[in-house]
Amino acid sequence: MQEKGLLIVLSGPSGVGKGTVRKEIFSQPDTAFEYSVSATTRKPREGELDGVDYFFKTREAFEEMIENDQLLEYAEYVGNYYGTPVDYVRKTLDEGKDVFLEIEVQGAGQVRRKFPEGLFIFLAPPSLSELENRIVTRGTETEDLIKGRMKAAREELEMMELYDYVVENDKVELACERVKSIVVAEHCRRERVQYRYKKMLEVD
Ligand SMILES: Nc1nc2c(ncn2[C@@H]2O[C@H](COP(=O)(O)OP(=O)(O)O)[C@@H](O)[C@H]2O)c(=O)[nH]1
Ligand SMILES: Nc1ncnc2c1ncn2[C@@H]1O[C@H](COP(=O)(O)OP(=O)(O)O)[C@@H](O)[C@H]1O
Numbered sequence: 136m137q138e139k140g141l142l143i144v145l146s147g148p149s150g151v152g153k154g155t156v157r158k159e160i161f162s163q164p165d166t167a168f169e170y171s172v173s174a175t176t177r178k179p180r181e182g183e184l185d186g187v188d189y190f191f192k193t194r195e196a197f198e199e200m201i202e203n204d205q206l207l208e209y210a211e212y213v214g215n216y217y218g219t220p221v222d223y224v225r226k227t228l229d230e231g232k233d234v235f236l237e238i239e240v241q242g243a244g245q246v247r248r249k250f251p252e253g254l255f256i257f258l259a260p261p262s263l264s265e266l267e268n269r270i271v272t273r274g275t276e277t278e279d280l281i282k283g284r285m286k287a288a289r290e291e292l293e294m295m296e297l298y299d300y301v302v303e304n305d306k307v308e309l310a311c312e313r314v315k316s317i318v319v320a321e322h323c324r325r326e327r328v329q330y331r332y333k334k335m336l337e338v339d
Contacts, residue, residue: 140232141325142224142250143168143318146243147258148288149212150270152304156258157237159311166315168235169227174200177215190220208238208245213283217242233318240291247297254321256314257298261305263289 147153160166174190176197185191192200197216200206209218219236227234236246246253260266270284295301300317304310 138231140169140228140230140234141318141321142228142246142253143233143235144243144246144253144255145235145237145258145314146240146255146298147304148260148266148291149239149284150266150273150288151258151260152269152307152310153237153258155307156304156310156314157235159307160235160314163311168233168318171219171224171227171234171236173217173219173236173238174206175215175217177217192216207249208242210239210241210245212239212241213280213287219246240294244294244297254318255298255300256317257295257301258304258310259292259295259301261303263292 145153145157157170160168161170172186172188172190174192174197176192176194177189179185179188179191183189194216197209197218200218200220201209205221206218207221207224209216211217217239219238219242224234224236236243238246243255247255260269266288267281267285270281270288302310302313302317
């Protein structure tokens with residue numbers, strides 16, 4: 136039987152740099168994880184592509200996905216739905232590949248209940264003021280939305296203790312290295328290595 140891949144969940148407050156760290160990880164040629172593209176009802180930002188950055192959906196289409204049980208998790212965040220299509224995740228894990236989710240903390244909580252064997256990594260900002268700087272300098276939000284995101288961020292930071300690992304995103308390259316090292320260590324810690332040896336011993 137094919138050994139299953141590892142479900143890696145990167146979460147943390149909005150504006151901490153999840154998207155930035157994820158893009159950097161996936162731009163590196165030695166990264167062997169598969170990225171799970173999320174569905175959302177938020178409008179595409181300039182340069183974003185359907186099916187690459189997100190599957191952009193209407194509210195009706197998204198609600199249909201919820202009703203048809205097509206989402207592993209979903210959350211409504213600052214007025215929009217975000218969710219993880221479940222088929223891709225299951226299929227890819229069954230193929231023995233690691234799947235990487237980059238999602239906000241409500242959704243990560245749902246994934247934890249469904250996939251307790253997943254690897255849950257919390258990306259933390261160096262400070263609250265730096266988090267606010269990042270949300271402001273990104274410049275995609277109005278003042279009201281920034282306030283909403285900061286309020287959510289404070290609550291989200293309290294969820295940190297439910298995670299397997301906390302990675303500080305001080306410098307993007309360092310944060311990426313930490314995430315990748317954790318995944319390597321996790322593979323060594325779990326049955327994967329033992330499983331391979333068991334197979335070898337069975338053959339001999
Ligand atoms: N629960 C959940 N959250 C998601 C998903 N995809 C993206 N998010 C999160 O939704 C939040 C808002 O995303 P977005 O509008 O792209 O803004 P940004 O990531 O803050 O630039 C971020 O915290 C994302 O990580 C998903 O499939 N499920
Ligand atoms: N380590 C970092 N140092 C400084 N700025 C960062 C760092 N990581 C991300 N940023 C910036 O912070 C802002 C928010 O990052 P983003 O990846 O959109 O966050 P998230 O996906 O968590 O909402 C962006 O302007 C990004 O360039």
